[in-house]
Amino acid sequence: MDLELSEEQSELRDGVRRVLEEQCPPALPRAVHEGDETGAALWRQMVALAWPGVAIAEAQGGLGLGAVELCLVAEELGREVAPGPFLATATQLAPLLQEAGSSALASERLGRIAAGALTGTVALAEQDRWELGRIACEARREGGGFRLTGHKTGVFDGATADEIAVVARGDEGLGVFLVPGDELKAKPRRLLDPTLALADLTLDGVDVPAERVVIAPGPAAERAVSRALEVATVALALATVGACRRIFEQTLEYAKVRRQYERPIGSFQALKHRLADMYLAVERATALGYFAALTLAEDDPRRAEAASLAKAEAGDCQRLLVGEGLQLHGGIGFTWEHDLHLWLMRAKAGDALLGGATEHRARLARQLGLVAA
Amino acid sequence: MRLSFDAAVEDFRREFLAWLAEHRPSAAEMAADPARSSAHLPDWSRRWARQLFDAGWLVPGWPPERGGRNAGPVEQLVYLEELMRAGVPRTTNPQGLGIIAPSILDYGNADQVRDYALPILRGEKAGCLGMSEPGAGSDLAALATRAELRGDRFVIDGQKVWTSGANYADFCFLFCRTDPAAPKHRGISVVLVEMDRPGVQVKPLPEIVGRHDPDLNEVFFTGVEVPASQLVGQLGNGWAMANGSLAHERGMVWLDGVMGLQANAGRLIADAPHWLENLGATERAVHVDAVVRAYADAQAARCLGYRGFAKFARGGSAPEQALMKLMSSEARQGLALAGAELQGARGLDASPQLGPFPGWTPLEQYFVTFGGTISAGSSEIQRNIIAEKVLGLPRG
Numbered sequence: 214m215d216l217e218l219s220e221e222q223s224e225l226r227d228g229v230r231r232v233l234e235e236q237c238p239p240a241l242p243r244a245v246h247e248g249d250e251t252g253a254a255l256w257r258q259m260v261a262l263a264w265p266g267v268a269i270a271e272a273q274g275g276l277g278l279g280a281v282e283l284c285l286v287a288e289e290l291g292r293e294v295a296p297g298p299f300l301a302t303a304t305q306l307a308p309l310l311q312e313a314g315s316s317a318l319a320s321e322r323l324g325r326i327a328a329g330a331l332t333g334t335v336a337l338a339e340q341d342r343w344e345l346g347r348i349a350c351e352a353r354r355e356g357g358g359f360r361l362t363g364h365k366t367g368v369f370d371g372a373t374a375d376e377i378a379v380v381a382r383g384d385e386g387l388g389v390f391l392v393p394g395d396e397l398k399a400k401p402r403r404l405l406d407p408t409l410a411l412a413d414l415t416l417d418g419v420d421v422p423a424e425r426v427v428i429a430p431g432p433a434a435e436r437a438v439s440r441a442l443e444v445a446t447v448a449l450a451l452a453t454v455g456a457c458r459r460i461f462e463q464t465l466e467y468a469k470v471r472r473q474y475e476r477p478i479g480s481f482q483a484l485k486h487r488l489a490d491m492y493l494a495v496e497r498a499t500a501l502g503y504f505a506a507l508t509l510a511e512d513d514p515r516r517a518e519a520a521s522l523a524k525a526e527a528g529d530c531q532r533l534l535v536g537e538g539l540q541l542h543g544g545i546g547f548t549w550e551h552d553l554h555l556w557l558m559r560a561k562a563g564d565a566l567l568g569g570a571t572e573h574r575a576r577l578a579r580q581l582g583l584v585a586a
Numbered sequence: 587m588r589l590s591f592d593a594a595v596e597d598f599r600r601e602f603l604a605w606l607a608e609h610r611p612s613a614a615e616m617a618a619d620p621a622r623s624s625a626h627l628p629d630w631s632r633r634w635a636r637q638l639f640d641a642g643w644l645v646p647g648w649p650p651e652r653g654g655r656n657a658g659p660v661e662q663l664v665y666l667e668e669l670m671r672a673g674v675p676r677t678t679n680p681q682g683l684g685i686i687a688p689s690i691l692d693y694g695n696a697d698q699v700r701d702y703a704l705p706i707l708r709g710e711k712a713g714c715l716g717m718s719e720p721g722a723g724s725d726l727a728a729l730a731t732r733a734e735l736r737g738d739r740f741v742i743d744g745q746k747v748w749t750s751g752a753n754y755a756d757f758c759f760l761f762c763r764t765d766p767a768a769p770k771h772r773g774i775s776v777v778l779v780e781m782d783r784p785g786v787q788v789k790p791l792p793e794i795v796g797r798h799d800p801d802l803n804e805v806f807f808t809g810v811e812v813p814a815s816q817l818v819g820q821l822g823n824g825w826a827m828a829n830g831s832l833a834h835e836r837g838m839v840w841l842d843g844v845m846g847l848q849a850n851a852g853r854l855i856a857d858a859p860h861w862l863e864n865l866g867a868t869e870r871a872v873h874v875d876a877v878v879r880a881y882a883d884a885q886a887a888r889c890l891g892y893r894g895f896a897k898f899a900r901g902g903s904a905p906e907q908a909l910m911k912l913m914s915s916e917a918r919q920g921l922a923l924a925g926a927e928l929q930g931a932r933g934l935d936a937s938p939q940l941g942p943f944p945g946w947t948p949l950e951q952y953f954v955t956f957g958g959t960i961s962a963g964s965s966e967i968q969r970n971i972i973a974e975k976v977l978g979l980p981r982g
Contacts, residue, residue, distance in 0.1 A: 215588045216889060217896035222587065281587050465977055480980040485973035486966070492977060493909050500889035500906070501882075507587050522885050525878075574878045581855050581881065583862065583874050 216503055218285070225282055229289045232262065239552040242294040242408045246555070252296035252408075259329075265303050266327025269311075273320060274327035280444060280509035284502065287448040291455030294559045296408040298332040301369035304448035305441070306333035309378050309389060312437035313427050318391065322376065333376040336365040336397075336414055337442065343367075343568045345380075345387060345438060350416060352381035352388050352430060358422040359383065359390060364415055367566060371412030372399035379416065380438050383430030387438060390421040406558035409566070443520040444509055446567050450520075450527035451502040453563025454495065456556045457530050460538040461495050463553060464488065467542055484541060491537055498523075498530035518580050521573040528570025531560035591660060598657070599664045602643065609637050610674050621678035623801045625712035625751025631678040635709025638676070644683070644707055652691060653707050659837055659899040666838055670845040679712040681750060686713040686759045689776070689827055693819035702757065702778060714755035714781075716746040716762075716805060717828070723748075724967045726761070726828060727770045731807060733762040733777050735814060735821075740764075740777055742785075742810040748961065752788045752803035755781055760807075761824050774824030778816045785810035793957075795950045837898040840891040840907060843914025843958075844884075850918065850951075851884035854925050861928045873928050880924040883917035905976045912968035915958030922952035 218226060236258050244250035259265065268283040269275025276282075283304060290299055307326050313319035325331035337343060339350060350363025361381050371377065374394045380387055396419060399412040428434035465488055468479030478484055505523035508516040535557050539546050546553040564570060579586045590596070611630045619628040627635075638644040639653040647662045648654030657665065669676050677683040683706060690703040705711035722729040731744025742762060752758065758779045765773035779786065785808045790800035819827065858877050862870050890913065894906025925948030926933045933949045946954060959965045973979045 214590065214892045215896045216893035217900065218587060468979065477980050480982045482970065482982055485979050486969040488977060488979065489969040489972040492972060493913060496906055496909060497886040497890050497913070500893040501886050503587065503893070504889040507589055511589050513589055522882055525882060526886060574875055577878045577882070578874045581878070583858055583877060
């Protein structure tokens with residue numbers, strides 16, 4: 214197994230990093246926090262660079278790359294706490310459409326995503342649990358289509374996305390339905406990290422015509438949703454690790470320059486050991502994250518397990534990095550004026566969304582046969 | 587990034603597997619006469635070393651005259667993976683094969699290569715590594731064992747401790763102080779000392795688990811005389827050799843820890859349902875979480891190891907490698923502890939078998955793992971190394 218980026222992948226990473234360092238300095242997420250920005254210009258820039266279609270087939274107008282490259286962009290965006298529709302559109306909706314096979318609907322929408330003409334998201338969680346078995350939102354056959362009734366929570370970009378793929382339960386199992394965003398009642402959530410926009414949705418009898426059924430209720434849809442959720446999960450895991458790596462870099466730098474008792478605080482062994490542990494946490498989460506991305510790229514049978522390992526690890530990583538990063542910065546990191554909190558809040562969000570470390574360890578326990586599935 | 591290696595590497599793997607199936611010592615043969623220390627060479631081990639050496643499979647990365655076949659790093663990795671997977675030790679004198687023989691090949695003269703290095707490679711002799719002392723553990727450069735050059739002989743006085751395999755070894759690769767006036771890193775040299783020389787006394791230090799087959803020893807040197815020609819390399823280059831010798835196969839040392847973790851994690855997952863059966867729901871959830879964490883640690887170590895290796899194989903720097911010893915040894919400890927706690931009071935039972943390779947119980951295994959977190963640079967030293975050498979934090 215070769216777990217290091219290829220030359221092309223490194224070039225992509227460097228290119229993405231260069232653009233973001235210029236287009237998404239900390240002032241941008243800060244402005245989003247302070248309410249004067251939405252990041253629209255940054256999104257236009259990403260579209261110009263074809264990032265939304267990084268993992269969409271060339272035939273559909275994308276770059277034709279895979280899950281590793283998709284996650285690599287996500288990691289870099291996490292690194293800069295970038296706002297905008299990338300996570301929801303490129304790591305949630307697009308992978309789900311790709312699971313829909315060769316349907317004209319999916320193909321057409323993927324083309325528009327790749328062209329930057331469409332943003333979207335997936336409405337899956339209910340009561341903030343991203344578990345397929347807990348989905349109660351109902352899809353009842355009505356005329357030639359379906360009528361959707363229920364509640365969705367924690368929908369990324371739920372109040373702003375052009376198209377929302379709603380996962381709902383019909384008589385034959387879960388199905389996926391594409392609903393224009395403005396047809397749903399969305400209640401935006403006021404978050405500690407407003408650079409991620411979440412909304413809760415109410416579906417009170419939303420009619421979906423047959424031509425907007427992405428995958429009809431049944432086992433195939435359930436499998437497609439699981440697989441797409443794996444992609445979204447690994448992308449978010451790496452985005453979280455990206456934020457953690459920046460926390461680590463800033464804390465390390467601070468420990469080298471901040472002097473007390475006539476020496477840099479980083480020369481004290483009590484801090485050295487904690488920084489070594491933080492570094493280890495970031496490196497192991499990166500390694501597990503890219504292993505998971507690789508199982509997705511090669512469609513390896515270990516992909517579900519690897520996705521949960523990656524997300525659980527990213528969660529544990531942020532737990533250490535947020536706490537230690539803030540503690541080791543001392544008072545300055547506690548102020549609004551210092552930028553550290555931008556990453557702290559993003560890292561916390563990255564754990565809690567799409568299932569936190571505890572939920573993913575529970576999934577692993579089921580996958581490993583330690584508890585009943 | 588790829589999950590598999592390319593076809594040429596897989597051909598190499600198949601070639602080795604075919605050879606291994608034909609020549610490997612059987613499990614029964616190994617169990618009947620197990621190696622009792624890290625310098626004990628049972629008959630099967632001697633035969634096995636010779637077969638590996640003659641076939642060019644002992645150190646595949648070396649040239650043929652040293653028992654290799656000029657294999658590249660990825661091939662060497664594949665070779666080690668398959669040996670470990672097959673449960674066949676590459677050698678029963680790991681310090682001899684991994685450190686002493688290569689150091690003599692690099693620094694020694696032709697006579698030393700003939701009399702010490704080649705016999706190790708061919709399974710004819712076993713060596714032990716005389717490094718730590720009561721006053722020089724993590725701080726090796728503080729060593730005090732004195733080798734005084736008197737005419738054509740060294741006279742050696744001092745004490746080593748934690749010397750693995752000294753109770754079975756034929757000779758010692760001894761780090762000693764030849765110039766007490768020089769700064770502490772400079773006055774150190776290496777001398778080869780036969781263990782049956784007058785004045786060499788070995789006193790085993792049985793460990794807290796498995797005391798009937800001690801591997802660690804104290805070694806006392808009292809007026810031991812050896813010819814000056816037993817000096818390896820130049821006077822005063824012991825420190826360079828200590829650093830260089832520990833760097834042999836540096837790109838691969840992580841694999842042992844990772845493969846061991848994989849095997850232990852597999853056993854834990856297989857055994858856990860039995861122990862979880864009679865627990866209440868809350869206790870079960872707590873133990874399950876601990877077991878999954880231990881399993882995740884093993885997977886993280888595997889991914890981190892392979893990621894570092896990929897950088898190493900491309901000739902780049904691989905900071906991951908500085909993390910692997912710390913991570914693997916602590917993960918092994920955590921894994922054993924999760925297994926031991928899962929067994930509750932039953933975990934207190936001693937394993938029924940005596941001998942050097944018993945199926946340790948998780949609690950015994952837990953104690954054994956402290957060998958990993960204490961020796962060869964304790965976890966505390968590893969964290970210092972990471973902080974200073976990798977992260978560039980100033981020395982305190």
